[in-house]
Each structure stands twice: as C-alpha cells, then as structure tokens.
Amino acid sequence: MPQSSVRNEQRLQTGTAESRAFAQRVQLAMSLSARLNLLPFDDLDGRRALLTEIFGRPVPDSLSILPPFHCDYGLGASFGERVFINQGCYFLDYGGIKIGDRVLIGPGVTLSTAGHPVELHERLDFITHAPIVIEDDVWIGAAVTVTPGVTIGRGSVVGAGAVVAKDVPPLSVVTATSIVERRRLKPA
16 A cells, blocks of 8 residues: 555545445435525524534534535534634545634635545545644635645634645744646556
8 A cells, every 4th residue: 555645644445334334424414514504594503403413512602603514524523612614614524623722714615634545546445534633723714725634733824725735833824826746646
C-alpha cells in the first residue's frame, strides 16, 4: 500500500460490513440534514433536536448553524462554545471534525475529512479519511475548502475561497486559490 501524504490518514475498505454500516449512517445523516433544511427558520427547538440527532449527542446551546446545512455522517463532528456556522456549509465528517471555541465559519464552507486513494487502481476499493481540527478563535471565510488531515491553528484567519491542504500555524492569515501540480500519476 503506497504511503499517503495526508497526516493521520486511515482507510475503510469498501464491500465490508464496516463500510456498509458507514453507508447506512450516511443515508440517515443526509436524511436528517434534509429534514433540518426544510424547517422554518425560526423553529430553533426543531433545529436543535435535529442537530442532536445528526451529531448523535446534544450540541452546545451556544452553537449556531444556519440552514441550509449538509452533513454526511454526523458522528465525527464536535463543537466548542460560541461556534457560528453560516449558510450552505458541508461537513463530510467521517474522519472527525473538531471545532474549538469562538470559531466563525463563513457561508459555503466545505470541511471534508474523507476521500479516496489517489492511485487509480485503488480508488474504488477504499475510502480514505483523516481528521480536521479547527482550534479556538479561528475565522474561516466564505467558500473555503478544508481537506483531510488539516489543523488550523488558534486565532488564524482563512481568506474567502481558499483551499486549505496543509496546516495553518496559529495566529496566521492565509489565502490561496491557485492550482499547484503535486505529482504525475501512473496510467492504469
């Protein structure tokens, strides 16, 4: 098995009992997310009840998630106090998403902890996953994508539209939207 460049990456083999259980949980989390997004905006009690179901445990009273919100697993996400998540965010949390206190997440942000191996011959055989950690007092701008295995350090700001594929040091401001070729793949 080739080495991954993603820190703490793990693999879930497809076609196993574990992957079938994962797929069933995804169906449930996506169904609950769809129900969440149909509630009237002012139904705060209904939203809190559905968020508790999505995440598999009570969420902090100070957590604010504005719909629409999409989550594909739910059981991997945890939240600190006074977290604000704006509209249109996607959490793919199978690998784990840990969000610290006083974090602000802009509209249209994607936190993706899962994917597939890069090598063509392995893509359908595994789901890869690695945790995302967002430390206290971070601000993530609109339409940011955070990839598996990334830690965003305390007090940092990630500018709108950035794709964050490596750790962000504490108390940093980062922006990026360019494409960088990392390597060439072998043909199948």
